[in-house]
Amino acid sequence: MSNLIKTIDTTDCLEGIESVCDIEGGRISGEIFYDQKIYEQELEKVFARCWLFVGHESQIKKTGDYITTTMGEDEVIVIRQKSGGVKVLLNACPHRGNKVCFSESGSTRGFICNYHGWSFNVEGNLIGQHESGIYEDSNFDKSKWGLKEVAKVDSYKGLIFATFDPDSPTLEEYLGPMTWYLDSLFDNQEGGTEFVGGCIRSTYECNWKIAAENFVGDILHAGWTHDSAARAMLGGSVAKVSDFDESYSVNWNGHGYEFALDTVGNVAVLGDSQLNKYLHTIKPSVAERLGEFRSNMIGSVSSCTIFPNFSFLAGQNTVRIWQPRGPNKIELFTWVVVNKSAPQDIKDRWRKGAMMTFSPTGVFEMDDGENWEYCTKTAKGKVTAKQDLFIGLGMDTYLEDTDLPANVYKGQLNEANSRAFYQRWQDLLQAKSWAEVPNRNKGKAEVEK
Known part of the structure; x- marks a missing residue:
């Protein structure tokens, strides 16, 4: 008798999943956020496999x-x-x-x-x-x-x-070229990162996919949902994402990272000028370590989800897992990540900033939680659940001529990452094994060393 967990039988597939997830048509159905049968399949084919x-x-x-x-x-x-x-x-x-x-x-x-x-x-x-x-x-x-x-x-x-799953790809294969972007937060200084403080735990009556997809590429909501909170933290006007000279949405096998190249946009809304100063201070060494491009990402307006449920905000430096607790409930685990080499005062400031903004009573977290809960609750209605939901922004924005790795799309105000997220979700639910999960990537798989 082995001490390894037995492989779960995933031979049965949920029929008709393509009817609630039409990626090419830019639509999904609300019932994927409330259906118990779909949720049971997710536990087996997503969470017991990825x-x-x-x-x-x-x-x-x-x-x-x-x-x-x-x-x-x-x-x-x-x-x-x-x-x-x-x-x-x-x-x-x-x-x-x-x-x-x-x-x-x-x-x-x-x-x-x-x-x-x-x-x-x-x-x-x-x-x-x-x-x-x-x-x-x-x-x-x-x-x-x-x-x-x-x-x-x-x-x-x-x-x-x-x-x-013993048949899963290696972690290196699973993350693919997304590691090139992850390094902008987790390897921008010698010594790497660490978690500071404890784990912030909270619960929301929402589906895990809504929260994960919000971080995979939905900067669109920020200028509306978080406008008043951002103004309060910044003490004035807030820059429009559409005004950024350069921004991107990148994805790979359901993972997604949307970002601008403004260096400190995310960290600025923590309301602590010393954190802005710290990022500007280390930026030259980051450029030497990772290159000029990624040195502009370290605290920029951005968000990321590694499929299925691991997300983070660079600059605001919160790392979180959306733990499923049924089709209409999640438990959120949140930590604060900092560079090990950062002064203790800077680490403390990041921890306090995260508590003020992205904790259960944080000025941004409360905005998001309410929206996510109502997105889930409306899907309880038998008629409402079957309506089409639009995820079609940026259909023709794929960048063919770029040196950046992964699947790269022009602009953050784009739902390319959301489509890739739900496509991966659909593919896993329809596949009997990892060997049957299709590779839908068309970008560069090689990561620059």
């Missing part, structure tokens, strides 16, 4: 350091090993399935189940039980009954990902 973000290296520095999180609705423990590596284990005792860890984070020499006293070391191996002698007469083999491991664990620039 690479999911589970934590940051800085959260588990020493042997026995751990955090708990979820992959879809499966609870897992992310724990540092004696070897220095990381394991991701199901947070479920293999005796009766009880949770073995109830803390969000900590450091331990092992885990003990409250129910029957089964105990496990940091590697997940079963090392003892209550009344252990009674097991000896039943030919019990402890080596076969440890905590179950996910199929694969890997990391990129401090970001730890895991997948339940």
